[in-house]
């Protein structure tokens with residue numbers, strides 16, 4: 024009987040341990056939270072993404088990444104989240120400019136590269152009163168580049184019924200080509216990072 | 224014929240429905256292997272996982288049911304399981320643990336993304352849930368059996384309601400509209416199964432001694 | 445261990461088996477009586493705080509104690525009712541002592557969680573945990589304590605579920621199924637009324653049906669409450685939640701009263717030396733009560749203007765009538781049983797008859813409360829505590845105490861003192877009147893601080909409550925001391 028009791032306790036601990044491990048100690052129950060927690064625990068080394076900038080030129084992540092990069096993923100036709108993200112970037116850009124911190128760049132990467140030509144990207148930034156200097160826009164031009172971005176960030180992009188996409192409303196922090204933080208756009212952490220110049 | 228007799232007749236049919244009316248374990252095993260193979264191939268995985276409905280309400284139940292039906296342990300294994308778990312508590316933990324595991328939106332998502340988690344699903348669902356359920360059924364007394372059924376029903380209901388209520392998209396791989404549809408379907412399942420269970424427990428005939436009309440029924444377990 | 449094994453086991457060592465039966469019931473009763481006394485002290489403190497003369501209590505503490513008193517009283521009423529029901533049912537069918545013991549252990553864990561969440565976590569949202577209040581603490585209690593409270597109720601539900609399932613299976617094994625236990629084949633079928641069919645089995649079948657339904661609903665609604673606590677974005681429809689919460693709560697407390705009635709059915713005939721057997725009206729009454737107990741909760745929603753009028757009207761009609769069927773057959777049956785029977789009045793018999801009286805008279809305030817027009821005004825007044833304290837202090841609790849007295853005198857009649865019963869009854873009636881009068885003066889319920897003009901009623905209530913407590917102790921202390929010596933076996 025004592026052995027049995029011990030076996031019960033043992034299997035209970037194994038089951039609970041497994042669940043705790045899988046959910047990062049019962050903190051992440053959904054993929055999106057798990058993605059955030061995982062990056063926070065273990066920053067992800069990114070490959071040198073190849074992108075086409077909104078001025079039509081090819082840029083590489085390494086060229087941008089000597090600074091702190093805040094990256095969001097948008098598509099310009101988006102009627103919902105991307106508008107919020109755009110307004111948020113407008114706000115953050117004002118914070119950057121008034122803080123005088125030149126070490127920070129905002130980057131929006133399109134998840135609809137076929138439609139989002141450089142012109143479309145530029146007009147998206149214009150709609151949100153964005154300035155070129157600290158807000159870059161870009162799209163992946165090869166399928167391979169797009170897949171790399173998706174798999175390295177763990178981003179999920181699902182086509183919806185209306186020809187658009189359902190996607191994450193988060194902003195990603197990249198330091199020295201390392202993805203170190205993923206937080207919702209509404210988080211006030213972003214202001215703190217801009218003002219202190221570092222990831223707290 | 225009054226309503227009571229009708230109810231009794233219908234639930235007697237339920238009562239006499241025995242496990243031997245299920246397909247033979249060998250057929251089930253072949254079917255299970257087939258479903259697993261389809262689940263591994265890219266096209267099959269794509270089909271099963273393309274929508275939340277087929278993923279949660281077709282593939283997972285198929286795996287569970289087939290896993291349960293093909294469970295036929297050798298005498299040795301059976302006596303070993305009985306020895307280490309006389310009251311069915313370990314089976315209960317195993318069954319609930321895997322149920323919980325696959326109810327987490329996180330794992331459902333990962334199964335559509337990571338091949339290793341997909342494989343884990345195809346193996347652990349039939350074994351951890353399906354076979355475990357039979358093991359549990361074999362091992363436990365009537366009260367524990369009822370508790371298991373009760374808790375499983377309650378979980379389906381809770382999950383359905385949560386899917387409908389949650390304004391958050393719980394699975395990153397599926398749209399929120401689809402999540403709500405699955406929630407509705409889960410509640411429909413819960414409603415139907417509750418009706419059947421109430422009907423069965425109220426009108427089924429359980430005393431094998433006194434009711435001569437029941438002579439045909441055999442005991443199970 | 446399967447049921448058939450249990451049967452053969454019990455034949456072998458039926459002696460230890462029956463002794464375990466009795467010991468367990470004694471354990472339930474002893475714990476129950478102690479908790480009752482403690483919770484009464486809490487109740488007296490509440491009423492005294494409202495009276496403001498004898499006690500000065502910080503409102504925050506008031507709501508903690510109110511939550512404790514409510515949850516504690518409902519929980520212990522459930523346990524005591526279960527113990528009575530289990531004792532008498534095991535005279536007719538084979539019940540598992542292991543399960544009964546596990547249920548007690550689980551309940552104690554649940555009680556620890558509930559008390560911890562209130563006293564340590566400062567949870568004070570009322571035992572009804574009415575959504576979304578548990579999540580809106582304004583910083584007074586933590587999310588964790590609200591979750592612990594809800595989880596404690598969930599564990600309590602599982603504990604009861606275990607015993608009900610065991611009872612349901614045992615009844616089904618012997619009588620075929622629950623509807624046959626309820627006697628429907630005699631009521632509707634061609635089968636003649638079998639007067640040897642035990643009244644306890646009928647009552648138990650009804651209690652099992654309604655309470656398993658209630659616990660099923662509770663199991664879902666509690667998890668939804670917890671989900672909302674953990675992730676506030678998940679916000680279920682508040683009116684639906686209210687429906688389910690009151691279905692669960694109302695069914696649970698009602699079923700506890702119906703469980704305790706088995707004591708009247710089984711013991712009173714011994715005093716009057718006349719049998720109490722099933723009859724068509726008896727079966728019809730219990731059949732009707734099965735539905736009515738589940739349908740009566742909407743009188744908690746008469747104030748919710750979002751409800752369609754037909755629902756309010758249906759709720760009103762059912763509140764009027766729900767208590768009546770079983771009440772009529774039981775009160776009438778009880779009276780015909782007692783009338784000119786030369787019954788011996790001791791603590792046990794007078795408590796049982798008091799219980800019958802309190803239960804019958806408790807219908808009157810309940811029916812008044814069920815009226816829509818009145819309910820708009822009264823359902824948030826002390827009328828409501830008035831009506832349920834009536835049922836519980838003058839109906840349910842005397843039945844439990846009467847049962848305990850019966851056990852401790854080993855069924856011997858005329859051995860116990862009935863003066864404490866008078867004290868208890870006088871205190872109980874005065875306490876309930878202090879609530880009912882307050883209600884008719886539109887004094888709100890669940891107010892920690894009362895206006896000066898209301899306070900005398902609080903003081904009356906506090907004194908009356910103390911009298912109830914004294915009466916209870918006078919009845920219960922001899923019982924507690926003699927309980928270990930009780931030998932009246934429960935099992936067949």
Ligand code: HEM
Pocket residue numbers: 484485487488489490491510511513514515517518521570571572826829833836837841875888889890891905906909910912913
């Ligand atoms: C000495 C006897 C008792 C006294 C003095 C007493 C006193 C009180 C008081 C003052 C309240 C709060 C009323 C309000 O303002 O809303 C209350 C609530 C309550 N009492 Fe009692 N009580 C006693 C016995 C009982 C018993 C025996 C039970 C059940 C078996 C019971 C169950 C309840 C319940 C369920 C509540 C509702 C709590 C809530 O509103 O959340 N009480 N009682």
Ligand SMILES: [Cu+2]
Pocket residue numbers: 097098101102103104105106188190
């Ligand atoms: Cu968007």
